[in-house]
């Protein structure tokens with residue numbers, strides 16, 4: 571009897587002292603396990619006389635109950651401690667990106683559009699937009715190209731079927747060509763829309779998609795232009811040249827940009843000029859900078875511009891006696907290729923992930939005037 575009492579006390583002490591689930595399990599086997607002393611003691615009850623059994627049983631049974639309870643309590647305590655410790659160890663950093671790392675990049679055209687907006691915003695220009703599905707009046711007539719104007723033929727316009735013919739399915743099936751609704755062939759109609767909307771003075775750029783039925787290594791049916799328009803008092807070609815020069819210096823991040831304005835003709839400007847930039851060939855790549863007539867240099871056309879034609883101002887409801895201004899149009903894809911060194915325009919619109927991984931930009935690479943407008947290290 572005293573034997574059991576002291577054995578039980580020793581077991582309870584060992585259980586209380588158990589520092590791990592393994593030690594606790596060893597203690598359980600030694601007591602309540604098949605060959606544990608408590609189990610063996612219980613077995614001896616069967617061979618006893620009833621009197622002996624009545625005398626011996628309670629001590630053994632209460633020893634078993636006390637030990638079982640202690641084992642359970644200690645097990646729970648050790649498991650809770652282990653969980654606490656695991657939770658403290660296994661912290662998760664929720665600020666880490668999910669795996670696999672996201673792919674995708676900002677297309678160079680989008681990046682260059684952001685760069686344009688950043689640079690021109692600094693010169694006081696707002697960004698204007700207009701519909702890509704335009705009507706003939708905004709795309710041509712109001713830009714001083716009436717129906718018979720030969721310049722229209724150069725635009726390779728995509729027309730939608732006329733409303734009247736489009737109502738017959740047969741006509742749509744036959745791709746009947748209409749005369750009014752079209753995919754804009756240039757961003758110049760945004761000039762008209764902006765003047766009609768806000769009147770003078772005005773200072774906007776309008777970047778966006780334009781469409782022409784044309785396709786080879788340097789022409790795609792969809793491409794990008796940026797239009798510029800300034801209407802104010804006493805504006806002259808000098809303002810235009812300074813603005814474009816300032817823009818290109820910021821865009822190409824170099825001071826040695828030389829522009830040449832070459833007399834030209836556009837129906838919506840008078841006088842009209844084509845804008846050339848001096849460049850040189852370095853390692854088979856065109857690098858903008860320097861005077862086009864300098865040794866090893868040449869001129870490259872990068873856009874059209876001029877003083878807004880008085881007739882265009884009239885179409886757009888602005889009094890040409892009080893206001894004048896300049897406009898320009900640049901090919902965005904072209905200046906993106908020049909800046910970032912691509913040589914095939916078609917690759918811009920193939921959506922090849924390898925091309926995008928190579929030429930694309932990180933969304934974190936936001937162009938700013940202070941941090942740079944996109945010349946990557």
Ligand code: DAH
Pocket residue numbers: 755756757758797798836838839873874875876897898899900
């Ligand atoms: N709209 C012309 C084109 O797509 C480009 C252009 C030339 C725009 C002269 C202008 C400009 O604003 O003044 O061919």
